[in-house]
Amino acid sequence: MQTKISGKKIIITGASSGIGERLTWHIAKNGGIPIILARSINKLEKIKEQIEKQFSVECYVYKVDLEHRKDRTQVIANILTEHQKIQGLINNAGIGIFEDVMHMNEEDIERMFQLNVHALIQITKQILPYFATLEGEAHIINIASQAGKLATPKAAIYSATKHAVLGFTNGLRQELTDSKIEVTAVNLGPVQTNFFLSADPDGTYQKNVQKYMLDPDQVAQKIIRYLFVKKREINLPWWMDAGSRLYQVLPGPMERVLKKQFAKK
Template identity: 60%
Template sequence: MYVRLHLQNKTIIVTGASSGIGERLSWHIAKNGGTPIMIARSLDKLENQREKLKRSFDATSFAYQADITDHEEFEDVIKQILTDHKQIHGLINNAGVGVFDYVNEMKLDDMERMFQLNVFALIRGTKLLLPHFSANRRKCHIVNIASQAGKIATPKSAVYAATKHAVIGFTNALRLEVASKGIYVMAVNLGPVRTNFFTTADPDGSYQKSVARYMLDPDKVATKIVKNLFSKKREINLPHWMDAGSKLYQLFPGGVETLLKKQFNRK
């Protein structure tokens, strides 16, 4: 089967690359001729991924171990990447975590962890790479994995939704700031995806059971994102019916909350 190698000679950083969407993003980047630079806490998983990419596509890829919530560790690994590689063309801020619970019952440590990973690490990584991207005469791309929760907040996801609101706001402002520098910026707003995200977000599995038939396939999500790399696309919103719901919510928030009260409380 013919594959369009539209990422030939493109080197792209993917955070949270050891599993789920990040693992599939790395796979499809390599499949389309690109070079994924994978960052995660588990070096063993990343090395296994490198071997698979080499066997499947004879692809070159790179693995860097880092806890990106550790400020110094993340800064050091980005500096190392920029030393090791002459040109980075893209950054996909994929790493994220969620904990679903009512605000008055949620642990403060969980709140802080969500903001550290979902927001501050994303902003920090972007800021560290912006000078490099700005100095590049070719088109570069920053992709931030946000969530439909950043558009429609529901009970037990108040803090998680707040982090994704922040990501969407940051993404929209950054797009305006760097437009004249040839840097594309895209937000990816997803509904529930079939990954190990829910091991932390929903330990008892009740939410997963209630939305199982609506869950997105991480491979299809990654395919869609990779297809739109280095394009001017502003957002990817999946699934489409949830995107339509979020647009309706912006127009009639009270009515949507009343109409979908039962669904909103499924967590």
């Protein structure tokens, strides 16, 4: 059991499925108290029921559409009013739509930036003053992407949002160096989740990268291992992280050599 988690309240956005759902499960398994947010209240209520039955810990659910500023502002305000000593925030909610820039519609661009960037920054900013008042530790974990380090065709807009998440996370970490608030970025390759229902509706990309896809439960376990532990980044899979690092040194040669691989969307 991860004893650092036991008894701590942790907010998880996008918790109704995929990584968020598995994070909720493992937090509860380790004695933590999940506060879970998503649009689908029915899914959240089912998760709450299962967790409370199996682990005998409390789980709180909040319905919210994070694409809307007023909605997300209000739900965080409610949570901070209704709960004492929240110590963790995992900004997990996100969306991807794979399309070349010329054919991407403005509504999809707006959706990605609202959910991936604006909601993440706004929620973090709203909760920071509260974290600063805590006598104990607090931890902010932002789910970014390997795409934030290495952009590929048909993911220019998605990569731009994740570049923004990484930039925000790295800057925020430096601002909070002298505080008890830890800040961690999680950079992932493709994960087998509902993310691809919108990102890749015809299944082409999923088929091409199926053997490389990460398991959401294993991803959640890795993140939980570093919750309330000083950790700059979590990068999965290791070989994709190595490729991202090499790209920073040799972008031109890598784009030429991996042209077909990059274009699998």
